[in-house]
Amino acid sequence: MTCVGDEEDDPFPVDDGLFTETFSLDSVFHLMGEELRIKQVFGANLGVAAPVWEAALHLCRYLEDESVLLRGQRIIELGAGTGVVGILAARMGAEVTLTDLPLALPQLQANVSANAPSDGWPVSPTVLPLSWGQDHLNFPSDWDLVLCADIIYLPETYPLLVETLAHLCKNGATAYLSSKMRMEHQAQSFYEEFLPSRFNVELVHRDDEQNNNVYRATLQ
Template sequence: MAAPTVASDVEVGLESVFPRELGLFADAFPAETRYRLCGHELSIAQYHGAHLGVAAPVWEAALTLCEYFEAQKLNFWGKKVIELGAGTGIVGILASLLGGDVTITDLPVALKQIEENVHRNLPMKCMARARVCALSWGLDHKEFPKNYDFILGADIVYLKDTYPLLIRTLQHLCGAQSTIYLSSKMRQEHSTEFFFETLLPMHFTSKLAFRDEAENINIYEVTSKNNIGQ
């Protein structure tokens, strides 16, 4: 697992004077962590105190998916990519650095954090092929194209009420040539296994591509049942 390092001694000093739990300066002084992934050093801001909830932090499932890109030498060059429920945007940002034409999406409340991280990490040559926009599953998914090469999601399967909305969104975005990668902590209390082992296979061809036993994280490779060659 990529080892995060604290961004700066200044940040540590600020936290000692203004403890995080007071929440007084959360918007002005976000947590900043650096990750080394696929040969790129990323600086990721995480606004823990800005009412973002689960969208604020970098989750282990996101790091596992990023490391999977490197292990599998996935080719994003010239590919059309969309990330769902991006949170910090770390997965989509890395896909863009690896050559993808990437749309990074989440609910409107998370977009400022994603945009900041995009500007922190993408050089100008990548900025032209990175787009940040709102996507509410099951509501406005039809405003997006149907022919993405890759659809990515990390730890987006945790609220059972959203599962049908996510399925409908994936059905719209996933074309015959699309590949979906979903990385998830397998939380029993959230019926995560039900989604991946029962609900998802009803609509897609799905296989377990990788498992991190220590972290209880699975990565699933998912394609349309109409995928050419299936």
């Protein structure tokens, strides 16, 4: 997810020093038998939305290992960044909406377009802006899955994220959240305090080497 904003009290502030120069990197990932070509555009504007984070790959592998049904499912991804998770789900036959803050959308849309199957998408993915806790009510609540990869890093956004997740999961969606458990981002606090305030939360996978957890959450 991108950190953008102009106001000091904006919950999504700019981190101008994160990347001092702009450059791009084209990477190929082989997941669920699919080959994804993902462009990562590094620069101050995109910030943390630029790279493919390991947590995203962990989530893709978890969905494959656990044979989570994707085909025919209505899926929304929050803080999609490069889009690797949502694009993979769309390639597997899901009806996918990928969301992030506005500045991340050109990179996200470019990666969606670059990964269209030669015979066309089963269902064309949609790319839309979504700022947590601000415009989430513009989105429906009839999803099957809500996917989130490495979006737990700004504690001031945690209440907004929980509010957004509660709306999206109102009609029974299951959320899968994959996170590197960084102490400096109080990730443990999000999963032990913020998310359980509204959700039933279960740790379903732990990678000790990468310090990455995958959680499954359903609205209480």
